[in-house]
Amino acid sequence: MYKNIFYYLIAGIVLFLSGIYFGHDKGLSKASNSLTPIHDESVTIRLKNEIKLLKYIRSGEADSAKEMLESLVDVDVNSLGVNVLKKDTTDKNIIGAIKEAKEYRDKYPDHKPNKVLSKTIEETFQKISK
Secondary structure (H helix, E strand, O other): OHHHHHHHHHHHHHHHHHHHHHHHHHHHHHHHHHHHHHHHHHHHHHHHHHHHHHHHHHOOOHHHHHHHHHHHHHHHHHHHHHHHHHOOOOOHHHHHHHHHHHHHHHHOOOOOOOHHHHHHHHHHHHHHHO
16 A cells, blocks of 8 residues: 555656646746747847948948937937836946946037937936936
């Protein structure tokens, strides 16, 4: 009788561990499949922007390239700033990147972000300056 209980116990443990293993594997696969399109879209947009910038530079349109880069900085600071403003982020990379953007904007204040982004950018710069 104890022998049968032992076998059932072993079979139960094997089934339990198999469920964890295969469930984890399937879960990772689903998560990866749902994040891949987002990542691909991001890389696609970045690649298009890089090509556009290279075309501006090669055709001597430095002012257009500079303005596009300034706008990309606005978008990135705004994107990171939303998280910084909603919660107290301690990610040193995020805070460091925003500080670099603020130092750049302090040194070269000629660019003005568009009205939609300017409030979040200003609030983000103020928060990381504290």
